[in-house]
Amino acid sequence: xxxxxxxxxxxxxxxxxxxxxxxxxxxxxxxxxxxxxxxxxxxxxxxxxxxxxxxxxxxxxxxxxxxxxxxxxxxxxxxxxxxxxxxxxxxxxxxxxxxxxxxxxxxxxxxxxxxxxxxxxxxxxxxxxxxxxxxxxxxxxxxxxxxxxxxxxxxxxxxxxxxxxxxxxxxxxxxxxxxxxxxxxxxxxxxxxxxxxxxxxxxxxxxxxxxxxxxxxxxxxxxxxxxxxxxxxxxxxxxxxxxxxxxxxxxxxxxxxxxxxxxxxxxxxxxxxxxxxxxxxxxxxxxxxxxxxxxxxxxxxxxxxxxxxxxxxxxxxxxxxxxxxxxxxxxxxxxxxxxxxxxxxxxxxxx
Numbered sequence: 503x504x505x506x507x508x509x510x511x512x513x514x515x516x517x518x519x520x521x522x523x524x525x526x527x528x529x530x531x532x533x534x535x536x537x538x539x540x541x542x543x544x545x546x547x548x549x550x551x552x553x554x555x556x557x558x559x560x561x562x563x564x565x566x567x568x569x570x571x572x573x574x575x576x577x578x579x580x581x582x583x584x585x586x587x588x589x590x591x592x593x594x595x596x597x598x599x600x601x602x603x604x605x606x607x608x609x610x611x612x613x614x615x616x617x618x619x620x621x622x623x624x625x626x627x628x629x630x631x632x633x634x635x636x637x638x639x640x641x642x643x644x645x646x647x648x649x650x651x652x653x654x655x656x657x658x659x660x661x662x663x664x665x666x667x668x669x670x671x672x673x674x675x676x677x678x679x680x681x682x683x684x685x686x687x688x689x690x691x692x693x694x695x696x697x698x699x700x701x702x703x704x705x706x707x708x709x710x711x712x713x714x715x716x717x718x719x720x721x722x723x724x725x726x727x728x729x730x731x732x733x734x735x736x737x738x739x740x741x742x743x744x745x746x747x748x749x750x751x752x753x754x755x756x757x758x759x760x761x762x763x764x765x766x767x768x769x770x771x772x773x774x775x776x777x778x779x780x781x782x783x784x785x786x787x788x789x790x791x792x793x794x795x796x797x798x799x800x801x802x803x804x805x806x807x808x809x810x811x812x813x814x815x816x817x818x819x820x821x822x823x824x825x826x827x828x829x830x831x832x833x834x835x836x837x838x839x840x841x842x843x844x845x846x847x848x849x850x851x852x853x
Contacts, residue, residue: 503563504556505623505795508544511536511554519553519570524628526578550626558824558835562809564621564794567638572608576601580662581630584669595663596707602658605637609645616646619811621793624752624759627676629665632753637661639745639785646784647741657738659708660715664742667697677754691756692728695720715739719746722776740778744769744785747777761851763791791817797852800838803827805852812841821848 503518514535521530521544529547530540536554544552568576579601586594609615622639625631637658644654668675671694673687680688699717702708718739721727727743735743751757751765760768766786773782792798796808798821805825812818818840825831838846 503553503795504559505551506554506556507551508541508549511541511544511552513538513541515554517552518555521549521552522574523547526574526581558807558822559795562795562807562822564623565618565790565811567612567620567622567642568605568608568634573634576605576634577628577630580633584630584666587666587669592701592705595666595702595705598662599655599659599707602637602662603655605634606641606654606658609638609641616642616788617813618788619790619813619816620788621790621795621811622752622762623793623795624762627754627759629668629755632749632755633662633665635749635753636664636742636745639749640742642788643741643745643781643784644738646787647780653711653738656709656712657715657741660712660719660738661742661745663698663702663708663712664716664719664746665694665698666701666716667694667699670694670697675756677758679757692720696729711736711738715742719743723778724775726776737778737781741781744777744781748785748789762789762793763848763851766791786816787814789816790819792819792848792851794819798848799850799852801847801849804838805829806838809837812839815841817848819848 517530517532517534517536520528520532523529534540580598583594583597640657640661641654644657671690675691683691695717699713702713702716714736715738718732718735719742721730721732721735721739721743723733723735725731725733748765748769751760751768752762753759766789769777769782769786773779790811792808794808794810798808799805800821804823804827806821806823808819809822810820812820820837820839823832823836823838840846
């Protein structure tokens with residue numbers, strides 16, 4: 503399975519995953535053979551990337567936290583609830599408490615969930631997908647830290663609601679760096695945690711720590727965050743803050759989208775400065791630096807595809823080499839395990 507830009511699709515390509523509309527209806531089913539009309543339709547709908555079958559990517563399967571069909575169901579639920587809130591139906595938000603528990607339950611159903619390395623990939627800046635993603639990331643961090651189940655629940659609930667204030671924004675904040683914002687836009691964006699907190703502060707069904715997470719998720723331990731420039735941040739808020747920053751970078755919320763390895767490097771640079779050291783270390787323990795399916799160039803000049811991860815070594819995957827040093831396609835691709843081939847490493851992630 504290969505992630506392919508729609509502009510690079512060719513007639514006859516076969517979808518490896520279903521394509522969904524903005525409301526998560528299926529537009530094209532898995533195994534659909536693409537025609538010129540289908541490709542033009544995808545372009546007209548603003549869909550930029552799809553998964554297709556590719557012989558070089560045979561037997562390549564990512565390890566994900568939530569199965570695709572389960573994740574889509576949760577996205578539909580979260581989208582429906584948050585959009586109802588747009589029409590002042592605040593009671594609907596309480597249903598997200600149960601949704602958080604369902605996500606946590608689905609994560610716990612997986613065997614050896616806290617021992618795996620996950621292929622978390624860059625994607626579109628969909629607000630609902632972002633909320634689900636940081637809910638799964640923060641839940642895993644909390645589980646690995648052995649926090650009480652009540653705390654895990656509170657973290658999950660706050661993740662689904664942490665960006666509620668962004669629904670009040672009237673400008674486009676996706677795929678734009680904050681430095682590009684107009685002064686009035688920047689001022690409004692920095693208020694979104696306050697808007698979300700203010701909406702929920704009188705609600706009895708959500709815990710006080712969940713409310714604090716919503717208010718503090720953009721605060722940083724060196725005081726460089728917003729909206730309050732607070733340094734003394736609860737652990738729960740630091741967990742969500744780290745996961746939120748990482749996920750925003752790989753999906754392009756308030757920034758240009760970057761590759762996973764670039765987001766990982768950012769967290770490493772600011773670990774212990776802006777972010778809690780232990781939280782960053784735990785997140786990076788289960789995050790593959792080079793997700794399965796990544797097209798990479800090695801330091802010896804060969805081109806390959808990441809086909810699986812090595813447990814406990816998120817930056818040393820197994821690579822299927824498909825081109826030699828001269829750029830020629832190999833008749834018979836070879837596998838290189840970066841654990842055993844200690845002098846070989848990924849030099850660059852290719853598009």
